[in-house]
Amino acid sequence: MNDAAENLRPTRTAAFEARLKKRYAAERRFKAIGLGAILFSVAVLVFLLVTMAMNGVGGFQRTELRVPVDFAATPVTVMPDTSDERAVVQSLERQGLRDIVEFSATEALGEEGAAQVNSEAWRLVAQQIAADPSLARGEQVFWLPTNEDLASAYAGDGSADLQPLAQQLAADGLLADNFDFGFLERSDATDPQLAGIWGALKGSILTMIVTLALAFPIGVLAALYLEEYAPKNRWTDLIEVSINNLAAVPSIIFGLLGLAVFLWIFPSYRSAPLIGGMTLALMTMPVIVIAGRNAIKAVPPSIRDGALAVGASPVQVVFHHVLPLALPGILTGTIIGMARALGETAPLLLIGMRAFVASPPQGFTDNATVLPMQIFLWSDEIDRGFVERTSAAIIVLLVFLLLMNGLAIYLRNRFEKKW
Amino acid sequence: MVEHTVKAFDEDITRLRGLIAEMGGLAEVAIQQALQALVQGDEELAAEVVERDAKLDALETEVDAMAVRILALRAPMADDLREIVAALKIGGVVERIGDYAKNIAKRVGRIEGRSHFEPLTLLPAMGELAAEMVHDVLTAYAARDPVMAREVIERDDKVDAFYDSIFRNLVSHMVENPATISSAAQLLFVARNLERVGDHATNVAEMVHYSATGTYPDDIER
Amino acid sequence: MVMSETTDSPIANPAHKSLENENIAHGEPKMRARDVDVYYGDKKAIDGVDIDVYTEYVTAFIGPSGCGKSTFLRALNRMNDTIPSARVTGTIELDGEDIYASGMDVVQLRARVGMVFQKPNPFPKSIYDNIAYGPKIHGLAETKPDLDEIVEKSLRRAGLWEEVKDRLSDSGTALSGGQQQRLCIARAIAVDPEVILMDEPCSALDPIATAKIEELIDELRGRYGIVIVTHSMQQAARVSQRTAFFHLGHLVEYGHTSDIFTNPAEQRTQDYITGRYG
Numbered sequence: 022m023n024d025a026a027e028n029l030r031p032t033r034t035a036a037f038e039a040r041l042k043k044r045y046a047a048e049r050r051f052k053a054i055g056l057g058a059i060l061f062s063v064a065v066l067v068f069l070l071v072t073m074a075m076n077g078v079g080g081f082q083r084t085e086l087r088v089p090v091d092f093a094a095t096p097v098t099v100m101p102d103t104s105d106e107r108a109v110v111q112s113l114e115r116q117g118l119r120d121i122v123e124f125s126a127t128e129a130l131g132e133e134g135a136a137q138v139n140s141e142a143w144r145l146v147a148q149q150i151a152a153d154p155s156l157a158r159g160e161q162v163f164w165l166p167t168n169e170d171l172a173s174a175y176a177g178d179g180s181a182d183l184q185p186l187a188q189q190l191a192a193d194g195l196l197a198d199n200f201d202f203g204f205l206e207r208s209d210a211t212d213p214q215l216a217g218i219w220g221a222l223k224g225s226i227l228t229m230i231v232t233l234a235l236a237f238p239i240g241v242l243a244a245l246y247l248e249e250y251a252p253k254n255r256w257t258d259l260i261e262v263s264i265n266n267l268a269a270v271p272s273i274i275f276g277l278l279g280l281a282v283f284l285w286i287f288p289s290y291r292s293a294p295l296i297g298g299m300t301l302a303l304m305t306m307p308v309i310v311i312a313g314r315n316a317i318k319a320v321p322p323s324i325r326d327g328a329l330a331v332g333a334s335p336v337q338v339v340f341h342h343v344l345p346l347a348l349p350g351i352l353t354g355t356i357i358g359m360a361r362a363l364g365e366t367a368p369l370l371l372i373g374m375r376a377f378v379a380s381p382p383q384g385f386t387d388n389a390t391v392l393p394m395q396i397f398l399w400s401d402e403i404d405r406g407f408v409e410r411t412s413a414a415i416i417v418l419l420v421f422l423l424l425m426n427g428l429a430i431y432l433r434n435r436f437e438k439k440w
Numbered sequence: 441m442v443e444h445t446v447k448a449f450d451e452d453i454t455r456l457r458g459l460i461a462e463m464g465g466l467a468e469v470a471i472q473q474a475l476q477a478l479v480q481g482d483e484e485l486a487a488e489v490v491e492r493d494a495k496l497d498a499l500e501t502e503v504d505a506m507a508v509r510i511l512a513l514r515a516p517m518a519d520d521l522r523e524i525v526a527a528l529k530i531g532g533v534v535e536r537i538g539d540y541a542k543n544i545a546k547r548v549g550r551i552e553g554r555s556h557f558e559p560l561t562l563l564p565a566m567g568e569l570a571a572e573m574v575h576d577v578l579t580a581y582a583a584r585d586p587v588m589a590r591e592v593i594e595r596d597d598k599v600d601a602f603y604d605s606i607f608r609n610l611v612s613h614m615v616e617n618p619a620t621i622s623s624a625a626q627l628l629f630v631a632r633n634l635e636r637v638g639d640h641a642t643n644v645a646e647m648v649h650y651s652a653t654g655t656y657p658d659d660i661e662r
Numbered sequence: 663m664v665m666s667e668t669t670d671s672p673i674a675n676p677a678h679k680s681l682e683n684e685n686i687a688h689g690e691p692k693m694r695a696r697d698v699d700v701y702y703g704d705k706k707a708i709d710g711v712d713i714d715v716y717t718e719y720v721t722a723f724i725g726p727s728g729c730g731k732s733t734f735l736r737a738l739n740r741m742n743d744t745i746p747s748a749r750v751t752g753t754i755e756l757d758g759e760d761i762y763a764s765g766m767d768v769v770q771l772r773a774r775v776g777m778v779f780q781k782p783n784p785f786p787k788s789i790y791d792n793i794a795y796g797p798k799i800h801g802l803a804e805t806k807p808d809l810d811e812i813v814e815k816s817l818r819r820a821g822l823w824e825e826v827k828d829r830l831s832d833s834g835t836a837l838s839g840g841q842q843q844r845l846c847i848a849r850a851i852a853v854d855p856e857v858i859l860m861d862e863p864c865s866a867l868d869p870i871a872t873a874k875i876e877e878l879i880d881e882l883r884g885r886y887g888i889v890i891v892t893h894s895m896q897q898a899a900r901v902s903q904r905t906a907f908f909h910l911g912h913l914v915e916y917g918h919t920s921d922i923f924t925n926p927a928e929q930r931t932q933d934y935i936t937g938r939y940g
Contacts (some may be wrong), residue, residue, distance in 0.1 A: 154890040247884070253746070327846070329741065331796040332773035332853055342785065442938040449937065515896060517923050517935040654925030 025181045075416055080413025083201035083214060084172040085164040086138055086190065090125040090146070092157050097121070099154040109151035110144065119143040126165070131194055133186055137171040139214055164199055165225045166214040169406055171196075178405050204413060208381050209395065213406025216399075218417050220381040224294060224374075224389030225363065225421065227382060231298020232362050233355075236305040240358075241344075241351055243306070244313030249339055268307035272361075275304045276368030282373060291373045300368050305358035312354020315345035348436045356429040363422055392418045452510050453520070456481075456527050457582060459506065463499045464578035466492065468571050471539035471637065475567040477548050478630065479560060489541060496538035503531035519651070526651035530581065533640050533647075537574060540633040540640075547626045562609075563630060566602040568633045569595070573641035576649045577648060586652040589645040593657065599638030606631045611642035682917045683883075684903045688718040692857055692887040693738060695774075700733050700742065707733045709911045711752075715857065717887040720879060722898035722919065724891075725908035726939060731891045734908070735859050738889065739775040740768050756857070773800055776850035776877035780862040782842035784834030784849070789826050789879050792834040792845060793817065796853040812852055821878050822850035840871025847878065857887040865893060876901050895935050907931045 097116045100109050122143040142165035150157050173179025175187040175196060190196035221303035243264075251257040279300030290296050320343050328338045369375070371438025374390055375398065382389035392397070392414065399411040444450050469491050477485040507528045510516060516524055573592050580588035607628065614624045649657050691714035700708035708730045715721050715738075723731040733742070740761060742748040754761050761771055773796070785792050793813045796802075803809040813830070817823040822844045824835070834845055843863055850858055860879075864872040879888055879901050892898050898905055899919060906916040907928070915922065915931045926932045933939050 321783075323779065323781060324785065325744075326741070326777075326779060327783040327785065327849075328795075329744065330739070330772060330777035330779070331799075331849060332769050332771075332776075333795075333799055335768045337799055341799075346786065442933060444937045446937060447938065517895065517899075518926055518932045521924060522937045 023068050072150055073412055073419070076409065076412035077415075079176075079198075079409035080411070080416075081201055081204055082198040082409075083204075084167050084175050084195060085199050086126070086130060086134065086167055087162060087195045087197070088122070088126045088138070088142075088165050089131050089160055089162045090121065091160045093159055095121045095124070096272055097150075097157055099150060099157050102387070103151050103154060106148060106151045109146040113147040113150060114143075116371070118147055122146055122163075130190065134190055134195070137167050137183070137186070139166040139168045139212070141215055142166060142214070142312050164197075167196070169212055169214055169404055172214055175406050177403065188294055204410075205417070209377060209390070209398075210379060213402075213404050213410055216407070217394065218392070218410075218414050220378055221390050221392045221395035221414070222417065222421070223381040225391040226377070227294035227385055228297045228301065228391055229359065229363060229387065229425075231300040231306055231385060233359065235299060235302035236309055236358065237355060239302075240306045240309030240355075243397065244310045244317060244351070245339060245344070247310070248314050248317040249335070264307050266312050268311055269392045270304075271367075272365050273367040273371065275300055276371030278303065279308040279368060279372045290386050291384045292376050292378075292388045292390075294382060294389050296372055297369050297389075297391065298385075300372055301362040301365060304365070305362050308358035308361070309351065309354050312357070313347065313351045316350025316354070317343060317348065320346045345436065352429055352433040352436070356426055356433075359425060359429075360422060363425065364393050364418070366391075366397055369394055388403055392421065446514075449514050449516075449520075452506070452514065453523065456503065456506050456510065459499055459503050460530055460534070461582060463503070463531065464540075464581075465510050466496050466499070467534050467537045467541065469566055470488070470496070470538055470636060471544075471574065471634075474541045474544040474548075475564050477545055478551070479564055481548065481551070483549050486545040489545035493538050493542040496535055500531045500535040505525060507531075507583045519654075522586045522651045522654060526581075526630070526647040527568060529647050530644050533644050534574075534578075534641055537637050537640050540637050544630050544633050547630060550626050551623045560627070562602065562606050563627070563634070566599065566606065566631065566634050569599055569602065570633060570637040570641065573599070573638055574644075576591075577644045579642050580645065581648045584648075584652045586649045586657075589648040590657050593642050596638045596642045599635055603631050603635040667699070683843065684716050684719070684920060686884075688716045691715060692717045692757065694753075694755045694758075695734075695738075696753050696755075698734070698737065698750065698754060700730070700737055701747075701749040701751075702745070703747040706736070707911055713906060713913060713916055715887050715889055716904070718884055719903035720883050720888045720890060721904045722890050722892055722902035723906050723908060724893075724895060724898050724934075725914075726934065727893075729908040730911040731906075731908045732861055735861055735889060735891050736777075738857070738859055739772050739777055741772075741777065743768060747928075764787075773853045775854055775856040775857045775859060776853065778843070778846050778850055778858065778860045778863050781866050782839060782846050784837070784842050784845050786833065788831045789834050789837075789845065790830040790840045793849055793852045793916055796849060802853065808824040816848040819851050819882070821874065821881075822848055825905055838871070843867060843871070843875060844878065845927055847875075851882075851886075855886060857889065858882070859897045860888065860890040862891055862893060864897065874898070879886060895923070897905050907934065907935070 083392045097113055097118060100112050102107050123135065123138075126142075129135075129290050130138070145165065146163055149163070167175075170179055171183055171187055174183035175191065175198075177184075187196060203218050205222075206219050208220030210216040247257065247261065251260075279296060283296045284291060287293075287296060324342050324346065325338055326340045329335075333341065369391060369396065375394055376388055376390065377398070378388050378390050396411055396414045396418065399407045399414060402408075470492065473485055474489050476482070477489065507524050510524055514520075569596050573595055577589060577592045580586075580592060610624050610628050610631070646656055649655070668697065683918050690834060693715040695713045695715075698708060699706060700710045711734060723735060723766060736742050737750050738754060738761075741807075750762055750895055756771070756775065759766065761775075785795065787795070793816050794803075794809050797809060797812050803812055814823060814827075817826065822841060825841065826832075829907055837845060843866075847858070864875050867875065876897065879890065882888060883903075890898075890901060892901075902919050903915065905919045905922045907914045907922065907930075908927075909930055915926060915928045917927070921927075922931065926935065
């Protein structure tokens with residue numbers, strides 16, 4: 022009986038058992054290392070996000086003073102046609118809104134307090150009235166931004182003399198950190214209390230549009246040509262190698278190229294999204310071509326054969342069959358390329374998109390700046406207020422990136438077909 | 441001949457041919473022994489021949505079964521197919537040849553006064569011819585030789601000639617000696633059986649020709 | 663190349679008592695190949711092939727792997743054009759026109775000479791769109807109802823209509839293997855071809871699906887000239903009326919199917935079909 026059992030398991034010798042143990046241990050180790058790598062990456066990611074969030078939360082807030090204005094006592098007339106905000110603001114200015122606000126501030130906060138109200142605060146009141154004329158009746162409470170000194174004092178930095186005042190006003194309920202929606206609507210300013218991200222955001226959007234409009238069609242068509250039509254000879258090999266290398270070139274070189282070529286052609290458009298977009302398109306195109314070629318190569322020849330056999334011309338085969346099936350892969354490449362382009366600063370520095378731009382660009386040829394550039398510029402400032410704004414801007418950039426990727430992933434999933 | 445890639449197929453065909461060869465041998469011996477028993481009046485030998493016919497029947501059943509099996513399992517084509525179909529038919533024909541031999545043996549006890557009959561000396565010669573035809577046609581089958589098969593067909597004329605002369609002889613004998621009619625009649629049947637054996641050997645020869653070439657020999661009326 | 667000799671009358675030659683369909687009278691050959699060579703670069707894959715394809719018969723190409731039967735099939739609708747190193751010499755005519763002449767429109771040719779492949783390759787679109795694609799690009803239907811009619815007719819002819827008529831918007835790739843292949847056949851039929859080339863259409867299918875396709879081929883016989891390349895001799899025997907045996911790029915023998923399989927003229931043919939090859 023024992024012999025039979027022995028015959029059935031001739032391999033379970035001691036040496037075999039030892040090997041088995043080693044193998045199991047190796048597999049467990051491998052799994053542990055993999056898990057460790059993932060946990061480490063997640064930890065770094067979480068650390069990054071938490072730090073950013075904690076730092077940036079402050080950037081979405083603004084230190085403001087509570088000032089009630091009695092329009093019954095000091096009336097103002099609002100133009101009936103409020104479509105032109107500038108004209109309305111000008112008319113209110115002529116009516117002495119500035120003094121009204123100053124007066125109301127002194128009433129509410131005292132001399133010292135009123136002195137800390139931001140010098141541009143009256144303009145904000147005017148803008149709010151222009152948006153909603155019903156505010157110019159009766160008694161209205163406005164929360165007005167302070168100037169930077171008081172804001173720093175309230176935060177615990179800055180000059181020591183203003184701190185007691187800040188505490189006092191806060192205790193009276195007249196000073197607070199409010200959520201600042203305007204951050205997303207205003208453009209850059211020298212005063213961090215008045216600075217906003219919208220200018221840079223719009224600049225980024227316009228630049229990305231130009232980049233996509235140029236890089237995507239050119240990249241996809243180049244990939245199609247190289248895969249479907251180009252003869253297999255030395256020249257196409259050379260082109261393939263060149264494109265692969267282009268994808269690895271440092272981005273600042275593209276800035277030099279943009280400076281030398283695009284600004285030579287359009288010298289007056291320095292700092293415009295058009296030039297920035299063209300420069301970034303140069304950088305993004307190789308990525309799209311590489312991803313596109315791989316995606317097109319992955320389309321099985323049986324689909325092409327099937328289409329040809331039904332009497333489709335080569336162009337019809339490509340556009341009706343190959344391209345739709347290659348689209349998910351192409352979109353993935355586009356996401357990667359565009360994400361890189363969104364975060365680029367160096368090439369745009371060289372073409373001059375680093376100017377201080379106080380109003381959002383109206384078109385593709387206006388002066389503009391982009392999000393990463395704005396972050397870079399703000400991070401250079403010493404005002405404490407700008408530190409928080411920088412973190413807030415980073416959060417905006419990350420959210421924008423997420424939305425862009427999300428859109429692309431959604432599109433990719435929609436086009437994903439089983440074949 | 442090149443072998444089949446699937447060796448088992450060759451083994452099957454070899455076994456089938458072996459069975460046919462065995463049947464042929466048995467039939468040949470049966471004819472010879474039946475005639476020997478007839479000439480010598482050996483009723484014991486005759487009984488043996490009758491008994492041994494059962495073996496031939498059993499072999500024919502086996503040939504049938506094997507041929508059908510090969511058709512189903514091997515899906516033979518071209519010359520293989522023709523060979524299997526020929527084997528099926530040849531098996532049936534050889535079994536009938538054996539039946540004729542048995543029939544001859546059965547008549548052994550019914551002949552009296554053998555010394556009188558001249559045909560009794562002719563019949564062994566005729567039987568020899570028929571047995572040779574059977575032997576040669578099965579050799580032609582084994583060799584897949586259509587020329588040999590055709591040659592066997594031509595010999596049937598001689599067997600027919602034998603039959604004609606024996607027939608005339610017996611009839612005139614019967615006319616002269618009416619007392620010998622029943623015995624003579626038996627001999628007539630024996631001669632008839634041998635002539636039929638010759639015809640059947642011819643059928644086998646045609647099958648062999650078809651199996652080898654895919655055509656039947658032209659100048660024969662079927 | 664040797665032609666097996668047969669007369670067309672079943673009575674004159676009783677030894678060649680073939681199945682009726684082989685003896686249906688035929689008209690002019692639909693496609694005629696004369697002295698065709700096919701090269702891949704310097705390698706000669708097909709050498710001096712002469713063959714006629716008739717609408718009235720299903721023609722089978724048989725032969726061992728690498729003998730060139732698929733290569734020759736693809737030469738009949740110029741699918742070899744997609745391979746850069748492929749070169750075809752000699753003449754191949756469709757209704758008397760040389761298909762390799764410079765004036766011949768390849769796209770139009772492929773609509774007249776359709777092809778079904780070994781592995782079913784429906785487009786990753788709906789069943790309806792799979793069938794409708796060909797007629798659309800060739801402008802065969804002017805209105806939607808016309809297109810609907812073509813789709814239904816093609817699916818009916820392919821024996822698939824009853825199974826899919828309620829789910830025409832389902833994806834073509836969701837069907838079973840046999841159904842997919844019938845879909846591909848329907849797709850080929852939809853552009854109203856004159857010849858249908860089939861490259862081992864059943865090798866990826868189970869026996870029941872195979873039988874359905876073979877029945878379909880028999881139904882299509884006579885309306886479309888059908889050429890089928892097959893590895894299975896039993897299939898060639900079941901489905902075709904004319905069989906051509908290829909070996910190392912040569913057409914060794916071409917004749918009535920029943921003759922090829924009962925009494926081939928060439929020793930090479932016999933060796934192959936009886937399994938004495940190699």
